[in-house]
Amino acid sequence: MTLRNQVLIWIAFFVVLLLVLWIFRGILLPFVVGAALAYLLNPLVNHLQKWRFNRGWATAVVLLGVVAIILGLFFMLVPLVGQQVVGLVQRLPGYASDLQSLARRWAPELNAWLGPEQAARLEATLTDLLGRGVGLVGAISAEVLASGWSVISAIGFIVFTPVVAFYMLLDWESMVRGINNLLPVQQAEEIRDILAEIDSSMAGVIRGQGSVILILAVFYSTALTLAGLNFGLAIGLIGGLFSFVPFVGFAIGFVLSMGVAIVQFWPNWWLVAVIFAIYMIGQFLEGNILYPKLVGSSININPVWLMFALLAFGFLFGFVGLLLAVPLAAIGGVLVRYGVRKYKASTLYLGQDGGEGGDETPA
Template sequence: MNLRNQVLIWIGFFVFLILALWIFRGILLPFVVGAALAYLLNPLVNQLQRWHFNRGWATAVVLLSVVAIIAGIFVMIVPMVAQQVVGLVQRLPGYAADLEAMVRKWAPELNEWLGPERAAQVERTVSDMLGQIVGFAGVVTSEILASGMTLISVIGFAIFTPVVAFYLLLDWDSMVRGLHDLLPRKQRPEILGILRDIDSSMAGVIRGQGGVLVIDAVFYAGALSLVGLNYGLAVGLIAGLLSFIPYVGFGVGFALSMGIATVQFWPNWWMIALVFGLFMGWQFVEGNVLYPKLVGSSININPVWLMFALLAFGALFGFVGLLLAVPLAAIGGVLVRYGIRKYKGSSLYLGSTHGGQGGNPTA
């Protein structure tokens, strides 16, 4: 099979995959979450097997332990978090009005410092920004309520996700062997090399970046609650859980925290500075300790490409698309880098039919 036919086959495969995802997007959520859970837990099951556990028993022990932990967290924390989130959404217009009133109160000082025109421009900018934040919060809340799962959907998700994860974990080794046997023998070593790169990138996404996300959420929620910030638990969880989008989690959490802290603690500058320092300090820790240790260079995705993938897959497939965007972007990055390597080793790039030997440098 020549290169042209191989490229056409792979393009057709990916077009079929995208079309299938779009057609079945309404029922994919438990399968996507179950597959991610199986991929995440497979190393633990393998470890139990090395300790002479039967594969079925190892799968059951690991999965039941994780489900029990998740259920405990849900029962203990989710009602409190939901109460804080609802309270934050309801109170947000009040915080915006309070900040706008503070700006108006400082208007004489701003006039004296900046001049009337610039002071008026600053006041208009702050008012517009606060209005946009409140409007954005309202739109997000209405979208969540409009697209939220019904009780039947929640029950179905809670039942089907562990079942999907269980059977995937149970048959993981046989599925890997089956995929290995289906690979064309001549290209098998090269394809296995690509799959190893994809596995490394996926591990960085699901295990590494997922770990960073959880640590961010725990730190922000705990630290903001300890300093006494109103709705600190909700703001911290929002900041942490949105941190998979580059700069968005930090930006949203920082803006909400500083706005609430200014209204709540004014004129105590020390408390406002403390909230500011928490975000700046943790950004340094995240960028210089957490990401290098937990993620490293395994993902290697440009933030612009990642944000494009999130917006594109979110628009096409909704919430399921947001879950799939980062892993698919990681896979796409591996395939693009492979394609670039092949192109740079080809006669089309080197200008020679001998792998660059004796090529015309001006070609």
């Protein structure tokens, strides 16, 4: 099969895949989360098998343990976090008004420092930004409430997700063997290499980046709560959980924290400085310790491409698209790099003589 035909077949495959995802986007959530759980927990099941557990018992033990942990955290944290999130959304307009009042108090100092014209422009800009921010949070909250799950959808998700994860974990080895047996014989080794690279990238996304998100959420929520910040638990969790989007999680958490801290602690600037320091420490930990150690270069995706993927898949497939965006972007990155390598080894790139002084390289 020529390279051109291979490329066309793969393009057709991905077009059909995207079409299927779009058609069934309304029912995919439990299957996507269940598959992610199965991929995440498969190493633990394999480890238990080495201790002479059979596959069924190992799957049941691991999955029941994870479900018990999730349910425990759910019943402990959800009432408190939900109360704080609702309170934060309700208080945001008041915080914006308080910040504007503080800005007016500082107006004489700003006039003396910047001049009347620049100070007026700065105040107008801050007022506009605050209005847009409050409006955005209100719109997001309204959208979440409007598109919230019905009781039946929530029960379906809670019931089907563990079932999907269980059967995928139970049949994981047979699924891998089945895919391996379907590979074209002549290209099998090359495809296995690509799949191994995809597996490494997916491990960085689901295991590595998932660990980073959880650690940041725990760090920010704990540190902000201990610092005495109002709604610190909710703000920390929101900032940490949104950190899968480059710079967005940090920006949301930092702006909310600093706005609440200025209103709450003014004129005690030391406590405001503590909140600022918490986010600087979090950024240092994320950029210099957590991300290099837990994720490394396995994802290897440009942040701009990642943000485009999140927006595009979120627009096309909704919440399921947001969950699929990063893994599919990682897979796309692997395939693009493979395509570039093949292109650079082809006569289209090297020329008919195979480059300077080189032998002709077949496409």
